[in-house]
Amino acid sequence: MADQQEASPAGGRVAVVTGGSGGIGQAICRRLAADGHAVVINYAGRPAEADRLATAINEGGGRAVAVRADVGDENDVAALFEAATSAFGGVDVVVNTAGIMLLAPVAELDLAVLDRMHRINIRGTFVVAREAARRVRAGGAIINFSSSMVKIALPTYAAYAASKGAVDALTLILARELRGRDITVNAVAPGPTATPLFLDGKDQAAVDRLAAMAPLERLGVPGDIAEVVAFLAGPARWVNGQVLYANGGVI
Template sequence: MRVALVTGGSGGIGSAVAERLAADGMAVAVHYAGRKAAADEVVGRIEDAGGKAIAVGGDVADEAAMAAAFDAVEEAFGGVDVVVNTAGIMLLSPLVDLNLDDLDRMHRTNIRGTFVVSQQAARRIRGGGAIINFSTSVTRLAFPTYAAYAASKGAVEAMTLVLAREMRGRDVTVNAVAPGPTATPLFLEGKDQATIDRLAAQSPLERLGTPEDVAETVAFLAGPARWVNGQVIYTNGGMA
């Protein structure tokens, strides 16, 4: 049985990814930072559907905590084949007004966190495996107020493409998924209906994405897509 670790697995996209990979027959470790109860609920849904899952906690930017999380996955399931980095935070402000503490927070979680988890994955992942990081379509769309967030995800794209080449000879793919506007609580919070409708209309498919749409792309990269490597997959319904 293939084994997946999903960071941020208690959240909107992360939980959809965890449940989709479990439905594809993988044992799944659902990672959480502070929301253990939410992670336990995801584990419960996977087990109720006949799958195997555990919850693992820790700060993605803390090397010792992530080493311990990987240890727990290996102890429970025997190894790691797929690592999906959905953990991230998004703090929005015009660049001119951004609180630099918010910049540092996003740097710690989005850049350092992805780096730390990718480092553990590169050391431990089994042949035939996949590392899947998360960027954002805003690196192309350039929405106002997203400068710091998009910058952090641009760094994720850079490390992803380099790591794909550094894994030469290991039979491990490394890619990034870059969602567009997706109907998660994190995205919808603070937006009025007119704003939501305007964003939905920008896609030729005339709707927001769903967490399940994004999970579909992750499942492709985690399973059959062995010839897709070193790529950023823009999963946004054609918005960019």
């Protein structure tokens, strides 16, 4: 591919994290920065949170910049990768965290809600993955975000789970399309995780029921998911074309 870049220099790897101002996204940015990655924190609607996170990472001895981009807009995404290259010299790791979850039974779902989730969860993941496939350097990693809800299959999650099932298909095929490039492509599929996105609209009884599903008898926390991403972004060079379920044993 014409846009393919050379392997990363010895000075360290560079990670682009979409949705980096969110709960799981922030934990991933902090973890990758702690592991020595320069981090490009992508955000769409929370500039203050993204800026605070970048400041905290830089003050802690890491390297980070915050960059606004709509993941569903190909021009924004191209500019995001250009910003990463301008700031740090290239891109080695892309973590496709950006996503939304809107719940309703199939019979009651407003199609505008379906279209909104499609634009961010499916189109957004595809646009970012396409740019990553063109730009990530040899030895790099592309990490998409699926969901354990694809298999748990709880009522009201159909539209959301369907959008994440599309991410699974994209991940497995892209891994094969990048044959010979020394780039891994995987997806992380979190289970119930205590983030504002997941907890919004749920009463305590519902939260307790979801927490009890796992044999570990708790919800996940963002740091649990960041651990899996750090594994895929660094040492996991023989894990490729997989969906990793990080859910405490729910499935």
